Amino acid sequence: MYRLLTALACLCLAPAAMAAGAYPGHSITIVVSSPAGSTPDTGTRAIAQSMARILGQPVVVENRPGANGQIAAQEVLKNPPDGYTILVAAGSTMAINPHIYPHQTVDILKDLAAVGKIYSTDFFLIVRSNSGINSMADLVAKAKQKPGALVAANSGPGSAAQLATEVLKEKTGTDIYQVPFNGSPAAALGVAAGNADMLIETQAVTEPFVASGKVRRLATTGRERNPAYPDIPTMAQAGVAGMEISSWAGIFARTQVPKDRIDRVNAAMNQALTEPDVRKVLQGAGLAPGGGTSAAFQDEWQAQSRLWAEVVARTPGLTNR
Structure with a gap:
Protein backbone atom coordinates (compact mmCIF):
# COMPACT_ATOMS: atom_id res chain seq x y z
CA MET A 1 0.00 0.00 0.00
CA TYR A 2 2.85 2.39 0.86
CA ARG A 3 4.48 1.71 -2.51
CA LEU A 4 1.16 2.31 -4.28
CA LEU A 5 0.59 5.62 -2.51
CA THR A 6 4.15 6.71 -3.25
CA ALA A 7 3.76 5.83 -6.90
CA LEU A 8 0.46 7.71 -7.12
CA ALA A 9 2.03 10.73 -5.43
CA CYS A 10 4.86 10.73 -7.95
CA LEU A 11 2.41 10.50 -10.82
CA CYS A 12 0.45 13.44 -9.44
CA LEU A 13 3.55 15.56 -8.89
CA ALA A 14 5.17 14.80 -12.23
CA PRO A 15 2.89 16.99 -14.39
CA ALA A 16 3.27 19.89 -11.96
CA ALA A 17 7.04 19.55 -11.96
CA MET A 18 7.11 19.38 -15.74
CA ALA A 19 4.84 22.44 -15.98
CA ALA A 20 7.03 24.37 -13.57
CA GLY A 21 10.10 23.58 -15.62
CA ALA A 22 8.59 24.21 -19.04
CA TYR A 23 9.33 27.73 -20.22
CA PRO A 24 7.51 29.47 -21.64
CA GLY A 25 4.29 27.84 -20.50
CA HIS A 26 2.13 30.82 -21.46
CA THR A 121 22.56 52.00 -35.50
CA ASP A 122 25.41 54.41 -36.04
CA PHE A 123 25.27 58.15 -35.66
CA PHE A 124 26.18 60.50 -38.50
CA LEU A 125 27.44 64.05 -38.26
CA ILE A 126 25.50 66.20 -40.71
CA VAL A 127 25.94 69.79 -41.87
CA ARG A 128 23.98 72.02 -44.23
CA SER A 129 24.90 71.26 -47.84
CA ASN A 130 25.73 74.89 -48.65
CA SER A 131 27.66 75.53 -45.42
CA GLY A 132 31.07 75.30 -47.05
CA ILE A 133 32.00 72.59 -44.54
CA ASN A 134 33.07 69.61 -46.63
CA SER A 135 35.02 67.51 -44.15
CA MET A 136 35.65 67.01 -40.45
CA ALA A 137 38.86 68.98 -40.88
CA ASP A 138 36.81 71.91 -42.19
CA LEU A 139 34.39 71.67 -39.28
CA VAL A 140 37.13 71.54 -36.64
CA ALA A 141 38.97 74.45 -38.27
CA LYS A 142 35.81 76.56 -38.32
CA ALA A 143 35.05 75.72 -34.68
CA LYS A 144 38.56 76.75 -33.62
CA GLN A 145 38.55 79.91 -35.71
CA LYS A 146 35.71 81.43 -33.67
CA PRO A 147 35.18 79.52 -30.42
CA GLY A 148 31.48 79.26 -29.55
CA ALA A 149 30.31 80.47 -32.95
CA LEU A 150 29.64 77.02 -34.43
CA VAL A 151 26.15 75.89 -33.40
CA ALA A 152 25.25 72.24 -32.86
CA ALA A 153 21.62 71.15 -32.70
CA ASN A 154 20.54 68.38 -30.35
CA SER A 155 17.25 66.69 -29.52
CA GLY A 156 17.11 67.91 -25.94
CA PRO A 157 19.01 67.97 -22.63
CA GLY A 158 20.57 64.61 -21.87
CA SER A 159 20.02 63.27 -25.36
CA ALA A 160 22.61 61.10 -27.08
CA ALA A 161 23.03 63.90 -29.62
CA GLN A 162 23.98 66.38 -26.91
CA LEU A 163 26.38 64.02 -25.18
CA ALA A 164 27.98 62.86 -28.43
CA THR A 165 28.64 66.51 -29.27
CA GLU A 166 30.26 66.96 -25.87
CA VAL A 167 32.56 64.04 -26.68
CA LEU A 168 33.36 65.66 -30.04
CA LYS A 169 34.25 68.93 -28.30
CA GLU A 170 36.58 67.11 -25.94
CA LYS A 171 38.27 65.03 -28.63
CA THR A 172 38.85 68.02 -30.93
CA GLY A 173 39.55 70.69 -28.32
CA THR A 174 36.79 72.91 -29.67
CA ASP A 175 34.10 75.14 -28.16
CA ILE A 176 30.82 74.33 -29.93
CA TYR A 177 27.61 76.00 -28.79
CA GLN A 178 24.71 73.58 -28.35
CA VAL A 179 21.04 74.41 -28.91
CA PRO A 180 18.33 71.95 -27.83
CA PHE A 181 15.38 71.32 -30.15
CA ASN A 182 12.12 69.55 -29.44
CA GLY A 183 13.14 66.08 -30.58
CA SER A 184 15.43 64.58 -33.20
CA PRO A 185 13.47 65.46 -36.37
CA ALA A 186 13.21 69.08 -35.23
CA ALA A 187 16.96 69.17 -34.63
CA ALA A 188 17.67 67.84 -38.12
CA LEU A 189 15.24 70.35 -39.58
CA GLY A 190 17.08 73.06 -37.66
CA VAL A 191 20.28 72.21 -39.52
CA ALA A 192 18.51 71.98 -42.88
CA ALA A 193 16.85 75.37 -42.29
CA GLY A 194 20.08 77.08 -41.26
CA ASN A 195 19.21 77.48 -37.59
CA ALA A 196 22.16 75.30 -36.57
CA ASP A 197 25.42 74.28 -38.22
CA MET A 198 25.66 70.60 -37.34
CA LEU A 199 23.98 67.64 -35.69
CA ILE A 200 25.05 64.16 -34.61
CA GLU A 201 22.08 61.83 -35.06
CA THR A 202 21.07 58.37 -36.23
CA GLN A 203 20.73 57.19 -39.80
CA ALA A 204 16.95 57.00 -39.55
CA VAL A 205 16.66 60.62 -38.41
CA THR A 206 19.13 62.11 -40.88
CA GLU A 207 18.24 60.10 -43.99
CA PRO A 208 15.18 62.15 -45.14
CA PHE A 209 17.13 65.40 -44.89
CA VAL A 210 20.14 63.97 -46.73
CA ALA A 211 17.80 62.63 -49.42
CA SER A 212 16.31 66.12 -49.80
CA GLY A 213 19.76 67.48 -50.61
CA LYS A 214 19.62 70.05 -47.82
CA VAL A 215 22.22 68.40 -45.60
CA ARG A 216 25.26 66.18 -46.12
CA ARG A 217 26.98 63.57 -43.98
CA LEU A 218 30.59 64.20 -42.99
CA ALA A 219 31.36 61.10 -40.92
CA THR A 220 29.88 58.18 -39.02
CA THR A 221 30.52 57.29 -35.39
CA GLY A 222 30.63 53.59 -36.23
CA ARG A 223 33.75 51.49 -35.81
CA GLU A 224 33.56 50.69 -39.51
CA ARG A 225 32.07 52.42 -42.52
CA ASN A 226 28.35 51.90 -42.87
CA PRO A 227 27.72 49.39 -45.70
CA ALA A 228 24.86 51.56 -46.97
CA TYR A 229 27.17 54.59 -47.26
CA PRO A 230 30.66 53.26 -48.03
CA ASP A 231 31.89 56.69 -49.14
CA ILE A 232 31.31 58.21 -45.68
CA PRO A 233 34.40 57.85 -43.45
CA THR A 234 34.36 56.90 -39.80
CA MET A 235 35.23 59.62 -37.33
CA ALA A 236 38.60 57.97 -36.79
CA GLN A 237 39.28 57.92 -40.52
CA ALA A 238 38.26 61.58 -40.66
CA GLY A 239 40.81 62.47 -38.00
CA VAL A 240 38.73 62.32 -34.79
CA ALA A 241 39.69 59.27 -32.71
CA GLY A 242 37.65 58.02 -29.75
CA MET A 243 34.21 58.76 -31.23
CA GLU A 244 32.96 55.18 -31.62
CA ILE A 245 29.37 55.67 -30.46
Whole structure:
Protein backbone atom coordinates (compact mmCIF):
# COMPACT_ATOMS: atom_id res chain seq x y z
CA MET A 1 0.00 0.00 0.00
CA TYR A 2 2.85 2.39 0.86
CA ARG A 3 4.48 1.71 -2.51
CA LEU A 4 1.16 2.31 -4.28
CA LEU A 5 0.59 5.62 -2.51
CA THR A 6 4.15 6.71 -3.25
CA ALA A 7 3.76 5.83 -6.90
CA LEU A 8 0.46 7.71 -7.12
CA ALA A 9 2.03 10.73 -5.43
CA CYS A 10 4.86 10.73 -7.95
CA LEU A 11 2.41 10.50 -10.82
CA CYS A 12 0.45 13.44 -9.44
CA LEU A 13 3.55 15.56 -8.89
CA ALA A 14 5.17 14.80 -12.23
CA PRO A 15 2.89 16.99 -14.39
CA ALA A 16 3.27 19.89 -11.96
CA ALA A 17 7.04 19.55 -11.96
CA MET A 18 7.11 19.38 -15.74
CA ALA A 19 4.84 22.44 -15.98
CA ALA A 20 7.03 24.37 -13.57
CA GLY A 21 10.10 23.58 -15.62
CA ALA A 22 8.59 24.21 -19.04
CA TYR A 23 9.33 27.73 -20.22
CA PRO A 24 7.51 29.47 -21.64
CA GLY A 25 4.29 27.84 -20.50
CA HIS A 26 2.13 30.82 -21.46
CA SER A 27 2.37 34.19 -23.18
CA ILE A 28 5.31 36.55 -22.68
CA THR A 29 4.80 40.31 -22.41
CA ILE A 30 7.43 42.67 -23.77
CA VAL A 31 7.11 46.13 -22.21
CA VAL A 32 8.60 48.81 -24.46
CA SER A 33 9.79 52.01 -22.78
CA SER A 34 9.19 54.07 -25.94
CA PRO A 35 5.92 55.05 -27.65
CA ALA A 36 4.30 53.19 -30.51
CA GLY A 37 5.99 54.02 -33.79
CA SER A 38 9.35 54.80 -32.16
CA THR A 39 12.51 53.06 -33.34
CA PRO A 40 12.65 50.66 -30.34
CA ASP A 41 8.98 49.84 -30.90
CA THR A 42 9.66 49.12 -34.58
CA GLY A 43 12.51 46.80 -33.65
CA THR A 44 10.45 44.99 -31.02
CA ARG A 45 7.47 44.39 -33.27
CA ALA A 46 9.80 43.19 -36.02
CA ILE A 47 10.96 40.26 -33.88
CA ALA A 48 7.90 39.61 -31.66
CA GLN A 49 5.90 37.56 -34.15
CA SER A 50 8.89 35.40 -35.06
CA MET A 51 9.80 34.90 -31.40
CA ALA A 52 6.22 33.81 -30.66
CA ARG A 53 6.45 31.13 -33.33
CA ILE A 54 9.87 29.99 -32.14
CA LEU A 55 8.84 29.88 -28.46
CA GLY A 56 5.44 28.35 -29.16
CA GLN A 57 3.63 30.98 -27.10
CA PRO A 58 2.17 34.43 -27.83
CA VAL A 59 4.49 37.41 -27.40
CA VAL A 60 2.53 40.53 -26.50
CA VAL A 61 4.04 43.99 -27.01
CA GLU A 62 2.92 46.77 -24.66
CA ASN A 63 4.15 50.37 -24.79
CA ARG A 64 4.76 52.10 -21.46
CA PRO A 65 6.60 55.34 -22.33
CA GLY A 66 7.37 58.15 -19.92
CA ALA A 67 9.39 59.16 -16.86
CA ASN A 68 12.73 58.46 -18.57
CA GLY A 69 12.02 54.74 -18.80
CA GLN A 70 10.91 54.37 -15.19
CA ILE A 71 7.27 53.55 -16.02
CA ALA A 72 8.24 50.60 -18.20
CA ALA A 73 10.90 49.40 -15.76
CA GLN A 74 8.45 49.55 -12.85
CA GLU A 75 5.95 47.51 -14.87
CA VAL A 76 8.55 44.79 -15.32
CA LEU A 77 9.73 44.86 -11.71
CA LYS A 78 6.25 44.60 -10.23
CA ASN A 79 5.88 41.21 -11.91
CA PRO A 80 7.55 38.02 -10.65
CA PRO A 81 11.11 37.34 -11.85
CA ASP A 82 9.97 34.45 -13.99
CA GLY A 83 10.76 35.77 -17.48
CA TYR A 84 7.16 36.31 -18.50
CA THR A 85 7.36 40.12 -18.36
CA ILE A 86 10.48 41.58 -19.95
CA LEU A 87 11.64 45.01 -21.08
CA VAL A 88 12.80 46.52 -24.35
CA ALA A 89 14.59 49.85 -24.04
CA ALA A 90 17.02 51.99 -25.98
CA GLY A 91 20.60 52.69 -25.02
CA SER A 92 19.76 56.23 -23.94
CA THR A 93 17.24 54.87 -21.42
CA MET A 94 19.57 52.20 -20.07
CA ALA A 95 23.01 53.83 -20.25
CA ILE A 96 22.42 57.60 -20.12
CA ASN A 97 19.28 58.30 -18.07
CA PRO A 98 20.48 56.50 -14.90
CA HIS A 99 23.25 59.10 -14.61
CA ILE A 100 21.08 62.12 -15.39
CA TYR A 101 18.23 61.01 -13.12
CA PRO A 102 19.97 59.06 -10.33
CA HIS A 103 17.21 59.52 -7.74
CA GLN A 104 14.61 57.17 -9.22
CA THR A 105 12.47 54.35 -7.86
CA VAL A 106 14.10 51.78 -10.11
CA ASP A 107 17.87 51.38 -10.17
CA ILE A 108 18.07 50.31 -13.80
CA LEU A 109 21.73 49.34 -13.62
CA LYS A 110 21.18 47.00 -10.65
CA ASP A 111 17.59 45.79 -10.96
CA LEU A 112 17.77 44.68 -14.59
CA ALA A 113 19.99 42.31 -16.57
CA ALA A 114 20.74 42.20 -20.28
CA VAL A 115 19.08 39.48 -22.37
CA GLY A 116 20.07 40.43 -25.91
CA LYS A 117 20.61 43.26 -28.38
CA ILE A 118 17.89 43.66 -31.01
CA TYR A 119 19.61 46.22 -33.20
CA SER A 120 22.22 48.92 -33.35
CA THR A 121 22.56 52.00 -35.50
CA ASP A 122 25.41 54.41 -36.04
CA PHE A 123 25.27 58.15 -35.66
CA PHE A 124 26.18 60.50 -38.50
CA LEU A 125 27.44 64.05 -38.26
CA ILE A 126 25.50 66.20 -40.71
CA VAL A 127 25.94 69.79 -41.87
CA ARG A 128 23.98 72.02 -44.23
CA SER A 129 24.90 71.26 -47.84
CA ASN A 130 25.73 74.89 -48.65
CA SER A 131 27.66 75.53 -45.42
CA GLY A 132 31.07 75.30 -47.05
CA ILE A 133 32.00 72.59 -44.54
CA ASN A 134 33.07 69.61 -46.63
CA SER A 135 35.02 67.51 -44.15
CA MET A 136 35.65 67.01 -40.45
CA ALA A 137 38.86 68.98 -40.88
CA ASP A 138 36.81 71.91 -42.19
CA LEU A 139 34.39 71.67 -39.28
CA VAL A 140 37.13 71.54 -36.64
CA ALA A 141 38.97 74.45 -38.27
CA LYS A 142 35.81 76.56 -38.32
CA ALA A 143 35.05 75.72 -34.68
CA LYS A 144 38.56 76.75 -33.62
CA GLN A 145 38.55 79.91 -35.71
CA LYS A 146 35.71 81.43 -33.67
CA PRO A 147 35.18 79.52 -30.42
CA GLY A 148 31.48 79.26 -29.55
CA ALA A 149 30.31 80.47 -32.95
CA LEU A 150 29.64 77.02 -34.43
CA VAL A 151 26.15 75.89 -33.40
CA ALA A 152 25.25 72.24 -32.86
CA ALA A 153 21.62 71.15 -32.70
CA ASN A 154 20.54 68.38 -30.35
CA SER A 155 17.25 66.69 -29.52
CA GLY A 156 17.11 67.91 -25.94
CA PRO A 157 19.01 67.97 -22.63
CA GLY A 158 20.57 64.61 -21.87
CA SER A 159 20.02 63.27 -25.36
CA ALA A 160 22.61 61.10 -27.08
CA ALA A 161 23.03 63.90 -29.62
CA GLN A 162 23.98 66.38 -26.91
CA LEU A 163 26.38 64.02 -25.18
CA ALA A 164 27.98 62.86 -28.43
CA THR A 165 28.64 66.51 -29.27
CA GLU A 166 30.26 66.96 -25.87
CA VAL A 167 32.56 64.04 -26.68
CA LEU A 168 33.36 65.66 -30.04
CA LYS A 169 34.25 68.93 -28.30
CA GLU A 170 36.58 67.11 -25.94
CA LYS A 171 38.27 65.03 -28.63
CA THR A 172 38.85 68.02 -30.93
CA GLY A 173 39.55 70.69 -28.32
CA THR A 174 36.79 72.91 -29.67
CA ASP A 175 34.10 75.14 -28.16
CA ILE A 176 30.82 74.33 -29.93
CA TYR A 177 27.61 76.00 -28.79
CA GLN A 178 24.71 73.58 -28.35
CA VAL A 179 21.04 74.41 -28.91
CA PRO A 180 18.33 71.95 -27.83
CA PHE A 181 15.38 71.32 -30.15
CA ASN A 182 12.12 69.55 -29.44
CA GLY A 183 13.14 66.08 -30.58
CA SER A 184 15.43 64.58 -33.20
CA PRO A 185 13.47 65.46 -36.37
CA ALA A 186 13.21 69.08 -35.23
CA ALA A 187 16.96 69.17 -34.63
CA ALA A 188 17.67 67.84 -38.12
CA LEU A 189 15.24 70.35 -39.58
CA GLY A 190 17.08 73.06 -37.66
CA VAL A 191 20.28 72.21 -39.52
CA ALA A 192 18.51 71.98 -42.88
CA ALA A 193 16.85 75.37 -42.29
CA GLY A 194 20.08 77.08 -41.26
CA ASN A 195 19.21 77.48 -37.59
CA ALA A 196 22.16 75.30 -36.57
CA ASP A 197 25.42 74.28 -38.22
CA MET A 198 25.66 70.60 -37.34
CA LEU A 199 23.98 67.64 -35.69
CA ILE A 200 25.05 64.16 -34.61
CA GLU A 201 22.08 61.83 -35.06
CA THR A 202 21.07 58.37 -36.23
CA GLN A 203 20.73 57.19 -39.80
CA ALA A 204 16.95 57.00 -39.55
CA VAL A 205 16.66 60.62 -38.41
CA THR A 206 19.13 62.11 -40.88
CA GLU A 207 18.24 60.10 -43.99
CA PRO A 208 15.18 62.15 -45.14
CA PHE A 209 17.13 65.40 -44.89
CA VAL A 210 20.14 63.97 -46.73
CA ALA A 211 17.80 62.63 -49.42
CA SER A 212 16.31 66.12 -49.80
CA GLY A 213 19.76 67.48 -50.61
CA LYS A 214 19.62 70.05 -47.82
CA VAL A 215 22.22 68.40 -45.60
CA ARG A 216 25.26 66.18 -46.12
CA ARG A 217 26.98 63.57 -43.98
CA LEU A 218 30.59 64.20 -42.99
CA ALA A 219 31.36 61.10 -40.92
CA THR A 220 29.88 58.18 -39.02
CA THR A 221 30.52 57.29 -35.39
CA GLY A 222 30.63 53.59 -36.23
CA ARG A 223 33.75 51.49 -35.81
CA GLU A 224 33.56 50.69 -39.51
CA ARG A 225 32.07 52.42 -42.52
CA ASN A 226 28.35 51.90 -42.87
CA PRO A 227 27.72 49.39 -45.70
CA ALA A 228 24.86 51.56 -46.97
CA TYR A 229 27.17 54.59 -47.26
CA PRO A 230 30.66 53.26 -48.03
CA ASP A 231 31.89 56.69 -49.14
CA ILE A 232 31.31 58.21 -45.68
CA PRO A 233 34.40 57.85 -43.45
CA THR A 234 34.36 56.90 -39.80
CA MET A 235 35.23 59.62 -37.33
CA ALA A 236 38.60 57.97 -36.79
CA GLN A 237 39.28 57.92 -40.52
CA ALA A 238 38.26 61.58 -40.66
CA GLY A 239 40.81 62.47 -38.00
CA VAL A 240 38.73 62.32 -34.79
CA ALA A 241 39.69 59.27 -32.71
CA GLY A 242 37.65 58.02 -29.75
CA MET A 243 34.21 58.76 -31.23
CA GLU A 244 32.96 55.18 -31.62
CA ILE A 245 29.37 55.67 -30.46
CA SER A 246 26.25 53.74 -31.43
CA SER A 247 22.58 53.71 -30.56
CA TRP A 248 20.86 50.42 -29.79
CA ALA A 249 17.84 48.75 -28.25
CA GLY A 250 17.76 45.48 -26.40
CA ILE A 251 15.81 43.09 -24.22
CA PHE A 252 16.22 43.20 -20.44
CA ALA A 253 14.80 41.16 -17.56
CA ARG A 254 14.78 41.27 -13.78
CA THR A 255 18.15 40.24 -12.39
CA GLN A 256 16.56 37.32 -10.52
CA VAL A 257 15.19 35.64 -13.66
CA PRO A 258 16.79 32.17 -13.96
CA LYS A 259 19.63 32.02 -16.47
CA ASP A 260 18.07 29.19 -18.46
CA ARG A 261 15.06 31.40 -19.16
CA ILE A 262 17.22 34.34 -20.17
CA ASP A 263 19.10 31.97 -22.47
CA ARG A 264 15.81 30.74 -23.95
CA VAL A 265 14.65 34.26 -24.82
CA ASN A 266 18.11 35.15 -26.11
CA ALA A 267 18.14 32.09 -28.39
CA ALA A 268 14.68 32.91 -29.74
CA MET A 269 15.72 36.51 -30.40
CA ASN A 270 18.88 35.40 -32.18
CA GLN A 271 16.94 32.98 -34.35
CA ALA A 272 14.34 35.64 -35.19
CA LEU A 273 17.10 38.04 -36.22
CA THR A 274 18.30 35.60 -38.89
CA GLU A 275 14.95 35.57 -40.68
CA PRO A 276 14.85 37.54 -43.96
CA ASP A 277 11.53 39.26 -43.22
CA VAL A 278 12.75 40.48 -39.84
CA ARG A 279 16.05 41.71 -41.24
CA LYS A 280 14.23 43.50 -44.07
CA VAL A 281 12.12 45.48 -41.59
CA LEU A 282 15.11 46.42 -39.45
CA GLN A 283 17.41 47.31 -42.32
CA GLY A 284 14.62 49.28 -43.98
CA ALA A 285 14.51 51.43 -40.85
CA GLY A 286 18.28 51.97 -40.96
CA LEU A 287 18.94 49.46 -38.20
CA ALA A 288 21.63 46.78 -38.15
CA PRO A 289 20.22 43.51 -36.75
CA GLY A 290 21.81 42.72 -33.40
CA GLY A 291 22.20 39.35 -31.74
CA GLY A 292 24.89 37.69 -29.67
CA THR A 293 25.01 36.39 -26.13
CA SER A 294 23.42 38.01 -23.10
CA ALA A 295 26.86 38.22 -21.47
CA ALA A 296 28.34 40.15 -24.39
CA PHE A 297 25.41 42.55 -24.40
CA GLN A 298 25.69 43.01 -20.63
CA ASP A 299 29.36 43.96 -21.05
CA GLU A 300 28.57 46.39 -23.89
CA TRP A 301 25.77 48.02 -21.88
CA GLN A 302 27.92 48.47 -18.78
CA ALA A 303 30.83 49.85 -20.82
CA GLN A 304 28.58 52.43 -22.48
CA SER A 305 27.10 53.30 -19.11
CA ARG A 306 30.56 54.07 -17.74
CA LEU A 307 31.36 56.21 -20.79
CA TRP A 308 28.16 58.24 -20.52
CA ALA A 309 28.53 58.61 -16.74
CA GLU A 310 31.80 60.46 -17.31
CA VAL A 311 30.31 62.64 -20.05
CA VAL A 312 27.22 63.50 -17.99
CA ALA A 313 29.37 64.42 -15.00
CA ARG A 314 31.29 67.04 -16.98
CA THR A 315 28.31 68.41 -18.93
CA PRO A 316 26.86 71.51 -17.21
CA GLY A 317 23.25 71.34 -16.10
CA LEU A 318 22.66 67.60 -16.38
CA THR A 319 23.43 66.21 -12.93
CA ASN A 320 21.58 66.39 -9.58
CA ARG A 321 18.13 66.03 -11.11
